[in-house]
Amino acid sequence: MTRLISWNVNGLRSVIAKGFFDFLDSKSPDILCLQETKLSEGQLDLELEGYTLFFNYAEKKGYSGTAVFTKIQPLKVTYGMGIDEHDHEGRMITLEFEDYFLVNIYTPNAQRGLERLPYRMKWEDDLRNYLLSLDVQKPVIFCGDLNVAHKEIDLKNPKSNQNNAGFTPEERSKMTQLLESGFIDTFRYFYPDRTDAYTWWSYMFKAREKNVGWRIDYFCVSERFRSRLVDAAILSDVYGSDHCPVELVIA
Structure with a gap:
């Protein structure tokens, strides 16, 4: 069994300073994926x-950033999507x-007033293409803070949040499109209702x-996984x- 955990x-x-090492000791995941590390190199x-540690830092100080701590040695590690427009904020790490x-x-995040929604839509299309390009080679597990509550069941107050960042029709539609292109939302696979x-x-x-919350953190996998x-x-x-944190256990 391999235990994976993702946590913003x-x-x-x-x-x-709030018990992270105790958490790591108690859960002892084989792979831990972190988002919003808010680190610059050397900090x-x-x-x-x-564990072997991999970090992707945003160019802007104290902003965004991702990390992966893994007990299993990867064959290869790449940072970003390979698209300049998306690769300055430390938002992605791929381990093969x-x-x-x-x-x-x-x-x-689409942000208040949905200022960043047009950019978010571009990100979504490019991300889906990137994941599908990997999926052609071998199955994909992707995880993290995807900043969208997919269905009404995924947040406490869907009616009052209809056009707020993270629950716009546009963002939800892109999540549907991504899953329909060949991926499984693992939490809903096991617990649909x-x-x-x-x-x-x-x-x-x-x-x-x-418990007035949103489910915006995911583990998704290729259908054939x-x-x-x-x-x-x-x-x-x-x-x-x-x-x-969210967790996935695979055989």
Whole structure:
């Protein structure tokens, strides 16, 4: 069995001060994918026994960023999508293993007033093409903060959020298109009807305490990887960020 965990930590240095190493010791994933590390190169000198660490830093200080900590040595690691327009914010790391690709993704937020929605639409199309180009070679696992609640079941208040960033018809449609191009949302594969299952909560209005949240963090896999799926989980008891980790176990 291989255990993978993905977590938007909302600042790696911040979460380290809030029990990150205890979390790592208790869960001991084979692969840990992080988003929103908010690091610049040289800001954190980190060594973890048994893990090889890969970081993709945003050019803008204290912004975005991704990391992968892995016990399994990859054949190859690439950073970004290979498209200049998308590759300055540290939003993607791809690890090639013997029998699959793993892509760690931090999708751009459409932002207040949907200022970045047109860019987000371009990102979505290019991401889908990128994932499909890998899928031709071998199966793909992709994970991370995809910044979209796909269906009404995936957030507490769908009616009042219809045109807010992360739940616009445009973003939801792109997620549908991505899944229909040959990928499985693993949490919904195992738990199609589970309600109140969220991965992000606003820091305001005691949202987490009341479980008024959104499910915007995912593990998705190629359709032909279905037979290797063992379980998927939302680790909502893990604190330290406004997101909680999500987990995938594969055979």
